[in-house]
Every structure is written in C-alpha cells, then in structure tokens.
Amino acid sequence: MPKHDVLVIGAGLAGQRAALAAAEQGVSVGILSKVHPVRSHSNAAQGGINAALNPGDSWESHAFDTVKGSDYLGDQDAISIMCEEAPEEILHLEHLGVTFHRNEEGRLGTRAFGGASAARTYYVADITGQAIMHVLYEQLMKHSEQVARYEEWFCTALALDEEGECRGVVTRNVADGSMELFEAKAVILACGGNGQVWKPTTNALICTGDGIAMAYRVGAKLMDMEMIQYHPTTLAGKGFLITEGARGEGAHLLNAKGERFMERYAPNKMELASRDVVSRAEQTEIDEGRGFPDGTVALDITVVPKKRVHEALREIVLVGRDFAGVDITREPIHIKPGNHYTMGGVKTDVDGRTDVPGLYAAGETACVSVHGGNRLGANSLLDTLIFGRRSGVDAAARAKRGEGSRPSREALEAEQAQIDAIAAREKGSGRRVSEIKLELGTTMDAKVAVFRDEAGIAEALETVRRLKQEAESAYVDDKGRIFNQDLLAAIELGYMLDNAECTCVAALERKESRGAQYRTDFPERNDEEWLKHIDLQLADDGPEISYSEVTITQWEPEERRY
C-alpha cells in the first residue's frame, strides 16, 4: 500500500503548488492525477495572474476590486491574504523560470483586465496558465525524490479512519485497472471545477467536479455552489474560450447593429466591467433581438494593433483560425457567454482545511471564499497558487504532528465492489452514460445559466434527480482493465450529478440576484436577507442547507457600478 505524509489529488496548478510547498517542509509527498499533470486544465488560463506589484498599486486596491467583483459575497479575510501574498508568489514563479512578459526596462510588465482598477495582470503571451504549470512540472521533475508522481491514477473515494479523519484515498491505476488504497496523514483535494456539468463549457472533459463530489460524500460542507461563472467571450457551439486579455488589449463588443452596447450597461469600465455584468449585458442584447442570428454578439479585435495581437494574443489567433475559421486580426468573431468557472466548492478556511479533519481542498475545487458571487479575471491562477501553497504547508505541519490511525481497507473493498457492479451491467439494462451526460449538460445550460428563475431551476433539479436514478443502471461497453475510460466516465457521471444537484439546490434557495446568480424573479441584491453563504452538507436525501456569515473586515457592502 503506497504511503505518504501528504497526498495531493489533482496535479494542476493548485495541486502541484501544494505538493512542492509540502515537500519543502520536509515531509514525504505523493501527487496523484487522473491525467498526466501537464494535461490539467490550468493550462487553459490564458490571460494572466493578478498581483499588486507595481509601484503605486496596493494590495488593498486589488482586494477591494476582488470584494466588489465578488458582489460582496467573498470573505474579506481570505481575500486580503490572497492579495497581500500575491506579489511574493509572482516573484517566486519568476525565479523558478516562468517567462513572464517584460516591459522595455526588462522588468515584469502588466496588462489591463476586467474589474480591476489598475493594470496588474502579469502574463506570458496568452498561455499564462500553461507557462506556469509547465514550469511547476519542471520543478516536480527536479524534486522527484521528495515528491512521488502517480500519473494517470483515478480517485474513486476518500478513505476515513474510525474517528472520521481523512487518512487516504481509494484509487484505480488507469493503465492496468488495479485498485489501491493510498495511505496518508493529510489529503489535499485539488481536482479543479465542475464545468462539464454544463454543455457547452470552456472547461476540459476532465473537469467533472471529482474533488467536490468526493468531499461531499464523506460529509464535508460545500459552499456558494450556486455561483457558476459564465465567461463573456466563448465561441458559440463549441464553448472555446477567448481570453479576457483580448478586451484587456482594447477589443470591443458589438451587437448586430454594430453598437458598442456596453455603453448602456457599464459606461465607465465598458468591456472591462466584471464578468457577470458583461455576460448579462450580452445575454440581454441577444435575448432582445440585437444579436446575430446564431445567438451571438461580436468581439472586435481588429481595433488592436496587429503586431500586438500576434505577440500577446497569438493563442486566440489560432483558436479563431482553427476552430471558427475567422482571422481575428481582420474581422470580428462571434461570441456568447458560456459556462466557465465554479466559484463555489468545498468549504475551507484560509489554510485549506475542510470540515473533515485531515482533508484539505485548494483551487477551483475549494471555496475559501475569495471569489464570492463572481470571480475577477486573472484571480483564479492566483487563488490556486496562494491557497495551494498554504494547504501544502498546513498539511505538512499536520503530518508532522502525529501518526494517527490507518484507513480501513473496507473502503477499498467497497469501491472494488462498486466498480465490479458497474462493469457487470448488461447492455440494454439502461441508457448510455453519454446520453445521460448530454441531457444533464443541456438541461443545466438551459435552466441554470446567466438568467435563472424558480420554475427553471426546479425543473432542472427534477431532471438531475431523475438522471441520478438512471445513472445507477447506465451500462458501459468496455469490460476490460487497461485504460477503461468507459468505466471511469460512469464514475465521473456520478460526480457530476452530485455537483449538479447541489448547484440547483443552492440556486433555488438564494432568492436574490448577486454576482453570477441572477434570478429574474428576484432581480435585486438583498443584503438584509442574503448577505450570507449557503452551505450544503450531505444528508439522507440529498444536500441539507445551512448558512454561514460572510466575513467583512474593512469594505462595507455598497451598490456595484462599473
């Protein structure tokens, strides 16, 4: 049985940063990922990473922008920590070898981003997430003696001891189908978000909410699950992301009449208002008939100088060319709001600790909560790194404190039995996994998206609960052990359905409009009743609702204008 002091599940930015930070504390670390680490979805973060590092900027300004962006649902103590530690983290990455853009003096250069009062986004062309993640993976290779890598291992469940402390995970080696119980003194979930619950989404196929669901199933609280970000610029149909960096570089949003419609919604910040505001503006234009016939509006990048586009937005030149057949340097590209980011997740404190002792969460899996109702662009990479590191440090300290008891092997046996049962389902016993997944995605995109109302959410919840039933008899074609992706898809479907159920329940509960949750039946923000987090915990018949306070330190809620 593989055994480590600290075990990290997921190897995107949060996971890799956590593993390196824990290893630095001198404990033994294992990092386990269902795909090769460099395939992780942190790759897709194009635009950059925020930090108040420029002279004249301040972490307080960054924090205030984040608080305001969150529609005052973010916890201000956590936001302060993130923004205060950001500059140091950027410098750390630079020292490790990240090829950040330089200004003419050869120092770190910045670009403008949405919802920010200063240009404080550091970047590598428009491959910032990829560039940082590949550099962290370089460090993992360098420190291979301290950090054992388990690449292409899939987690099916967390393993607790008799006191209810998290002591390991049950995993399946994707390459040969063998099951293992990994033992650890602390487990950090860094498995990314749940974008695949929606279709279309900018998220990768692997973003199936595994960490959120696994934590939920062992009794950890989830928080802010109703807060799902729709990104303003995604390709219609395919859902591919066009970075906010495009607007940061000066691109305009136009409706079918050629109007720069943001004038009507955010006269000061225009295209660089926060994402929930821009997405709602676009959706309103489309719904009121001022969009294009394909249900889109246009992003006009031709106003940005060509050399600058090639230097700083090259990835989206390729996306436009390869996936939309459009030369973005010559003509506007059609875009619409699309599912992008999970603001909510496993409830943690500022050191990544969840309600389950020994269990940590970081990155998109977690909800600290620094994003509240709406995440600012270029704050997600920062979140992964700051709270990944803090989780790694705290988990290492916990591991050093003591031995503790060992996980029960029953968890392994139960999981093996579950997998055998899935494989044993006969063809024709139920629907295909792919059919259920498709119905889930289209339902959520129709009912729990930019604009929501009670009837729609309730309908979605009903569908999700029916799909949960159907998933229990969904069959898989592949009966083998080696790279049985079919079987893993069935397990992922279960994770997605848990995520969907929680999002619907929370969205139905929050009877106001705040951040990404816009209820057409409750169109106003209502601080008196709803300036609080919705927490969910697994009970006998699904998620049980409770509330927790929003931490307010120095920024009292006020009306949000951009």
Place this chain on the structure above:
Amino acid sequence: MAEYTLKVRRYQPESGQAAYWEEFKVDLDPSLSVLDGLLQAKDRDDGSLAVRCSCRAAICGSCGMKVNGSSTLGCKTQIGEAHEQANRRQKEDVPPPMGADEEYKPGSAAPGRGSNGGSISDSPAVAGAEEAAPIVIEPMGNMPVIKDLITDMESTHWTKIRRVTPWLLPHGEAPEREYVVEPESMIDITQSMACIQCGACVSSCLSMEADPDFIGPAALAKAYRFVGDPRDAETKERLHDLAHDPHGIYDCTHCFSCIDACPKGVAPMDQIMRLRRAAAEEGVDDDPNNGANHVTAFVRMIEKKGTNDEALLVQESHALGLKGKLKPSKGAIEGLLKSLPTVLRAIKTGKARSPSKVIPGVHPKLPGGSQDEVRAIYRHAEEHREEFNLYIKGEDEDFVEPEPDETDMEETA
C-alpha cells in the same frame, strides 16, 4: 451535418488479438474536429474505443494521433478538411499510411511515418465511391501502443524530456525582485514554452525512426527553453552535453517533419538549429560527432563554392582544412575510411548516383552562373540575419521582407 467514415487502427490489449482496422460512421458538422468524430463514435457505438483527450482546444496536448498519415492533434484537425484530404489522397492514389493487413506487435513501437506501403483495397468503403474515402486514424509513431490510440509516452517522450535536465539552473541567490532581462529574450523562449508536450513531433520524427535513442524534437525544443533563458547559468554545460551526445543536436537531419506536425508553432527543428548556433557561439566545437565541423565545413563550402560537394563535405566534416582538393589531412583520411561502408551503401542504393560523386572535389559544376548566385545569396543572408520567431513577427502576410541590397547583388552579377 455530413457523414464521415473514420477508419481507426484499433488494438485491444486484453483481447489476445493483433491490431486491426475498424470503420465508424459518424455524422457531424464539417467544422468540428476529428476528435469530435471519435468521441461521437465512442459515445454512440463503442465505449471501449480508447483515446486520450481533455481540452478539445489544442491546449492540453492529450490527443496526439496520426490523421491520414500525418501526426497532429485530433482536436485541431477539422473533420471536413481531413475528409477532403483523404479524398485527394485516394484520387492521387497515394498509398495509405499503413496496410490494412499489417499487424502491430503488441508492446512494440508503432511504425513511424516512413513505413508506408500496402493498400486498403480490402476496405469495402473504397470501391468506386469517390466521396467515401475514409479518414484514416492511427496512434502516434515512435512510441509503443498501449490500447487503440493511446501510446506509451512515458517510456519515450517523457524519458527524453527528463534527459535534458528540464529545469532552470540559476547561480547564486535569487534577486530580491525579478531577474531583469532583455524583453525580447522572454518572447524568444516563449516559442518553445508554447510546447504542450503532445508528442506529435516525436511521432513524426524520421531521425528517431532510424535512431530511437535520438533525444528528439520535443526534448531539444525544451532544452532551448533553458539555453535561451538568460536566467539559466549552465548554458555552456547544457550545450556541451547536447553536442557531445551521439544522439543529440547533430542527430537531426533537417527534414522539417516536426515543424509540419507541431500544432503550436513551436518549430522544434528551428530550436535545434538555434542550439547548434548557440553551441558554435559558446565555442562548443569539439564534439566527437563532428557536428560542429560539419556545420562549419558546409557553411565554408557554400561560401566558397556556391554548391555542395558532398564528397568533400564528408572529408571536411571529419577534419576541417579545405586545403586542397586531394590533400586531406590524417584525421580526414581516418574519418573517410570509417565512412566507407556508408559511402558504399550510398552507391549501392543509388543515393550517390555516379561513382565520381564520391571523389572529393570532382563534384560537377552547376549550370550557368548558378554557383555565383548561390554565393551572392549566402553573402546577403550573412549580412541580413533575421531570427524567425512567430512570437515576435506573427504569421502576418503584411510583413514585408526587407528589400535585398541591390548593390550587393549587382556586384556578383
């Protein structure tokens, strides 16, 4: 919506059967990708069809595969275009990438691009139906196949990546703030940072087919990311290492396959050439592969003669001199003797078409003033060095090449 036939090279390791071809009919918009087609087949027809994939947007690097014989990403290849390509190949009677009856040996490396041959005449879809040419999909080459389109990248690709010490090696304490470096230097190495480790270049590499130990295009592009990084303090050591390795930077044969295959414009071969130039600039010219000598000899020969005298190039690559046509040095004679088996094979296989071509200095002259023109081009290139880096220049058709210096051309005319 249109219907396409995907002809997929399948291998199910637990079946006890050899690899085989299977056709899937799919039905999707031509602007969607080959990967979308595969996923539709997997979703609708056979969940056991194995393919690594994640982002669907050419960012994660999971879905490296061969489509109609070319190494690429499945998600980046539009299915409509792949279909047209398959039709063109059928019309032009280009042999398919691999015979339908050819078998993989489980666990062994899949044949690379060079092992063309065979026919698909046994395929029912082909007979007479012009529109029905199937899109041929295979796992990547130069890597063992694990299952269907999934290859073992760890034992090949990643082992080679780790070979180049793939992490920054700065000296001394880090500065209090950032390292201050030339802005262009970061943009320059961002081209190799753009690599997503998909393995398409490795799959397409002809040198690796001949020498499986070749460090290869991906790992060498990764190496340039450090060699070109002004923060790295072991530039010379890295270059010495890569030049002295018999499977290092001089193992590349300039075939351009990796540049064609790379979905991200990394242009691995360009990075390898930069490593060679950097090696020369750092004075790493004593490699036992005679790589540096070969480069110098070639350049001098073009400068002086305006053509490539292949036999003389062999001699010069072993020991630089270019003293006289038939006065090779002792080192050169030794080197030439060692090359004899290769030379004989070249004659036997017709690569060296006339025996006279193997005598140094007897290389035939080019017609007219061609050699003078080549010399003029050489001088022009020397004086107008341009680093070609997409991150600096962009793929901008409005970009105007600097006008050739006319006086320079007139002098030689």
